[in-house]
Amino acid sequence: xxxxxxxxxxxxxxxxxxxxxxxxxxxxxxxxxxxxxxxxxxxxxxxxxxxxxxxxxxxxxxxxxxxxxxxxxxxxxxxxxxxxxxxxxxxxxxxxxxxxxxxxxxxxxxxxxxxxxxxxxxxxxxxxxxxxxxxxxxxxxxxxxxxxxxxxxxxxxxx
Numbered sequence: 001x002x003x004x005x006x007x008x009x010x011x012x013x014x015x016x017x018x019x020x021x022x023x024x025x026x027x028x029x030x031x032x033x034x035x036x037x038x039x040x041x042x043x044x045x046x047x048x049x050x051x052x053x054x055x056x057x058x059x060x061x062x063x064x065x066x067x068x069x070x071x072x073x074x075x076x077x078x079x080x081x082x083x084x085x086x087x088x089x090x091x092x093x094x095x096x097x098x099x100x101x102x103x104x105x106x107x108x109x110x111x112x113x114x115x116x117x118x119x120x121x122x123x124x125x126x127x128x129x130x131x132x133x134x135x136x137x138x139x140x141x142x143x144x145x146x147x148x149x150x151x152x153x154x155x156x157x158x159x
Contacts, residue, residue, distance in 0.1 A: 037144060039144055041102065044063060046058070049138065055136070061127065068094040071092055071121055072095060074123060076133060077090055077112065079109055079111060080109060083109060085106045086103060092123065104143075112135075
């Protein structure tokens with residue numbers, strides 16, 4: 001693998017005509033840059049936004065699952081639902097408490113994590129990765145700018 005990386009690095013520094021003469025060199029493609037941003041709400045939701053696709057993946061934070069304890073039930077939004085930032089989109093019930101889930105951004109729900117219906121404890125094991133709640137096609141991507149950074153989020157409950 002490292003030799004492929006070295007070869008690619010050399011191909012980028014070679015003049016274009018030299019790269020054409022050897023069929024083994026990697027062909028240069030226009031660079032495509034995608035920015036993926038993770039932001040948080042004070043209500044303990046997180047959203048990972050891909051600016052290329054306009055899709056946000058919503059989850060609860062690790063801090064939220066620790067506060068809830070063992071999750072026994074998850075209510076998810078319906079696919080195709082149009083949601084507004086701050087509106088209730090679901091709920092999480094645990095042995096200690098129940099908590100509503102609020103939309104961190106506005107848009108249309110394109111997918112929900114059906115695994116949570118049979119394995120709600122996945123929210124405890126991997127809340128921000130495998131335990132994601134839903135995917136939202138953002139209607140107003142600029143709403144991401146108003147959400148909290150990790151440091152800002154931690155400051156809301158580390159006092």
